[in-house]
Amino acid sequence: MTTSPAPTSHVVLPPVAWAAAEGGALLRVEAAWSTLTGQSAEESRGFGWLEAVHPEDRRKTTEAWTSGGTNIVSVDHRILSEADGRYHHYRSCAVRKAGATGEWSGASIPVEDLLNRLEQQRGALEALRHRARNTLGIIRSIIRRTIRAGGSAEDYAAEIDARLGALTRVHAALIRDPLAGLDLAQMLADELSAWTLKEEGQVTIQGCPVRLRGKMAESLGLMIHELLADMVKRGGFSAPRSHLRVAWNVAEAGESARLVINWEETASSPVPAASERMDFAREMLERTLPYELGAKTGRQALPDGQRIVIELPQGADVIVDQAGQPQSRQP
Numbered sequence: 189m190t191t192s193p194a195p196t197s198h199v200v201l202p203p204v205a206w207a208a209a210e211g212g213a214l215l216r217v218e219a220a221w222s223t224l225t226g227q228s229a230e231e232s233r234g235f236g237w238l239e240a241v242h243p244e245d246r247r248k249t250t251e252a253w254t255s256g257g258t259n260i261v262s263v264d265h266r267i268l269s270e271a272d273g274r275y276h277h278y279r280s281c282a283v284r285k286a287g288a289t290g291e292w293s294g295a296s297i298p299v300e301d302l303l304n305r306l307e308q309q310r311g312a313l314e315a316l317r318h319r320a321r322n323t324l325g326i327i328r329s330i331i332r333r334t335i336r337a338g339g340s341a342e343d344y345a346a347e348i349d350a351r352l353g354a355l356t357r358v359h360a361a362l363i364r365d366p367l368a369g370l371d372l373a374q375m376l377a378d379e380l381s382a383w384t385l386k387e388e389g390q391v392t393i394q395g396c397p398v399r400l401r402g403k404m405a406e407s408l409g410l411m412i413h414e415l416l417a418d419m420v421k422r423g424g425f426s427a428p429r430s431h432l433r434v435a436w437n438v439a440e441a442g443e444s445a446r447l448v449i450n451w452e453e454t455a456s457s458p459v460p461a462a463s464e465r466m467d468f469a470r471e472m473l474e475r476t477l478p479y480e481l482g483a484k485t486g487r488q489a490l491p492d493g494q495r496i497v498i499e500l501p502q503g504a505d506v507i508v509d510q511a512g513q514p515q516s517r518q519p
Contacts, residue, residue, distance in 0.1 A: 361375070
C-alpha cells in the first residue's frame with residue numbers, strides 16, 4: 189500500500205463538514221462534498237460516501253467507526269477528487285454530540301500539502317545525514333594523509349587547518365542554498381582568494397555556468413585546494429610569466445554527457461616526482477574522484493608545470509547550464 193503523498197496538485201481541495209450516525213452512516217454533508225467527489229447528497233448518504241474513499245483505505249475507515257469505546261473518531265485516508273481523477277490525502281475527525289441522539293459532528297480536512305512538506309523535510313534530513321557521513325570520511329582521509337606526511341607539530345597543525353578551511357568554505361557556500369549548489373567559477377575564485385592569488389593576468393577561469401552539489405562539491409573543492417597549494421609551494425606564481433588556466437566544457441559521449449575540466453599550469457617550476465602534497469592530490473585524482481564520483485582523470489607532467497584533466501558525469505550533483513553565458517574571469 190502506497191502511503192506517500194501525491195505530487196502537489198493545482199486542484200483546490202476543500203474542507204468538508206458533515207454529520208453521521210453511529211457506525212459512520214452519513215446523515216447530511218455540505219455541498220463541498222459534491223464539489224470534491226462528484227457524489228450527490230443522495231449518493232453519499234448512509235455508506236455511499238465510502239465509494240469516494242480509496243479502496244485500500246476503506247477497511248481502516250470503517251474500523252475507526254466500529255472500534256467503540258470512544259467519543260472521538262479520527263482517520264487518515266485518501267478521497268477521490270472528481271476534478272483531476274486522483275485520490276488525495278484527508279484527515280477525517282468526528283465528535284459524538286452531547287445527549288442520547290447518537291449523532292456525530294465531523295469534518296474532513298485536506299492534509300496533502302502538510303504531508304508533502306513533511307516528506308520534503310525527511311528528504312532534506314536524510315540528505316544532511318548522508319552529507320555528514322561523507323564529510324566525516326573526508327576529514328578522516330585528511331587527517332590520515334597529513335599524519336603520514338610527518339613533519340613537526342606546527343606543520344601538521346598548519347596543514348590540517350588549511351585543508352579543513354577549504355572544506356569549510358565549500359560547506360558554507362552549500363549551506364546558503366543546498367539545492368542550487370556551488371558555482372564552479374566562484375569556488376575557484378574563493379580558493380584563489382584564500383591564497384591571496386589575485387595577480388592580474390596570471391589566472392584565467394573560463395567555462396559555461398556549472399553548479400556542484402553534495403560530495404561532488406566537497407571533493408572537487410579539496411582537489412582545487414591541494415593543486416593550488418602545491419603550485420604556491422613550488423613558487424608557481426612568483427615568476428612573471430607563470431600562468432594558471434582552468435577551463436571546462438561539456439562533452440557528449442553517446443547518451444551520457446560529461447563535464448570536462450582542464451587545469452593547466454605553465455611557466456612554473458617542474459612538479460617533483462614525489463611530494464607530500466602531490467601525493468595527496470594524486471590519491472584524490474587516481475582514487476577518490478574515480479571510485480567515489482565516477483570521474484575520469486588524467487595528469488601530464490610538463491617541463492614547466494603540469495596539465496590535469498577531470499571528467500565528471502553529469503547528474504543530480506553536477507548541474508550545467510549550457511544555455512547560460514560563458515563565464516570568463518581573471519581574478
